[in-house]
Amino acid sequence: MRRYAAVDLGASSGRVVVAEVGPGTLDLHEVHRFANVPVRAGGTLYWDILRIYRGVLDGLRAAGPVDGIGVDSWAVDYGLLDERGALLGNPVHYRDGRTEKAGSRVPFEELYARTGIARQPFNTIHQLAAEPRLASATTMLLIPDLIAYWLTGEIGAELTNASTTQLLNAASREWDAVLAGGLGPASKILAPLRRPGEVIGPLTAEAAAETGLPVGTPVIAVGSHDTASAVAAVPADGERFAYVSCGTWSLVGVELDQPMISEEGRRANFTNEAGIDDTVRYLRNVTGLWLLQECIRVWEAGGERVDLEALLAQAAEEAPFRSTVDADDPVFHPPGDMPGRLADFCRRTGQPVPETRARIVRCVVDSLALAHRAALRDAQRLTGQEVDVIHIVGGGSRNALLCALTADACGLPVVAGPVEATSIGNVLVQARADGAISGTLADLRALIRRTQRLERYEPRADAAVPAARAFTRPAR
The missing domain is CATH 3.30.420.40 (ATPase, nucleotide binding domain)
Incomplete structure (x- = not known):
């Protein structure tokens, strides 16, 4: 039997769930939950990302030794890093009004044809158009990628969440060169893509000390958009x-x-x-x-x-x-x-x-x-x-x-x-990547039917x- 931790960040709360997974076994229990309370300051609504990260660290400490860690969250929001890898201020909340009148140099019909993503004023492409810190940034990381970066020191953009940005080409499943080019020099902020099931890297010494986990504990890319894991x-x-x-x-x-x-x-x-x-x-x-x-x-x-x-x-x-x-x-x-x-x-x-x-x-x-x-x-x-x-x-x-x-x-x-669908999708992708279970998506779903209410x-x-x-x- 293998143990995996799912870090599941929602718009109102975050939690860490531990699952024991093996052939015919899927047993989950929540070990830590914390509030996710946005903060309005200077007329802007922000995520309190350091409080969120503190909750993640505390949850992983409560989880105890695990064979893998996966992180998922809501979509579209991001943090910007400078050339030293430091965060350029708190991520802005997608319900902030800064994109209400957002436009695009690309007609929406072309945006949809390239990305297949529906019109939402808070899509990442529109947030970046309204982003005053862009000129100082060298890297953009969506929220779960930012947490994974702090845990491992590795930079990347997981595919399922990247697809929500309206910057990913639907056919190639790569960053769209035309749309990224519209960001000008800032197009270089888009991180290399990674797929669910890839090992991001082991915990850094700092993260291991904060969580009490071994340095070698792997962080594994999952469907980091919470809906991808839930589906x-x-x-x-x-x-x-x-x-x-x-x-x-x-x-x-x-x-x-x-x-x-x-x-x-x-x-x-x-x-x-x-x-x-x-x-x-x-x-x-x-x-x-x-x-x-x-x-x-x-x-x-x-x-x-x-x-x-x-x-x-x-x-x-x-x-x-x-x-x-x-x-x-x-x-x-x-x-x-x-x-x-x-x-x-x-x-x-x-x-x-x-x-x-x-x-x-x-x-x-x-x-x-x-x-x-x-x-x-x-x-x-x-x-x-x-x-x-x-x-x-x-x-x-x-x-x-x-x-x-x-x-x-x-x-x-x-x-x-299941109620815990997001955490279940998260840990099953980890377990399959780790070899604890095998099979297709249909096989994973069959395991859920056998074990969940x-x-x-x-x-x-x-x-x-x-x-x-x-x-x-x-x-x-």
């Missing part, structure tokens, strides 16, 4: 499946062998992100449980603790689809008074205003189920790929109301779990699911 852990049996990696975002899509780049896909905002074993994650980013997370943050701001399970139970008793919102309306993207914004949206669109917390929660969950349905239908239409089952993985798989409503809305069974939700024949409402988004 690798979808416990699908066959190819006719869709997935919803559900957390702060809901990533709704299907798995392909090749990028699918079309004008229809561009208009539908579908993206082609690199996955494990040369797969393509053809998906749409849907605003997910961020809506609910922000509501809870606002309600708890006065010191009151919110019992989410009790609220969800109350929401389940409310009338279904009484009020729904366009979860992807830009008004919901920044932090702020989410309950007030939801109420204002319903008021503006002539719907009943959810006046209680239970009705606000029901509004959010109903809206997400309809958003999942819309994205799934578009994915099937655009790819021609038939879907027999939807897999919901990640934290949202614990939300029984959301899983049941997604089954009802889509008219398909939902298999929920899954819940199945069948669509209810009597479920009254409305057609999607047509909302007009305000001009921005």
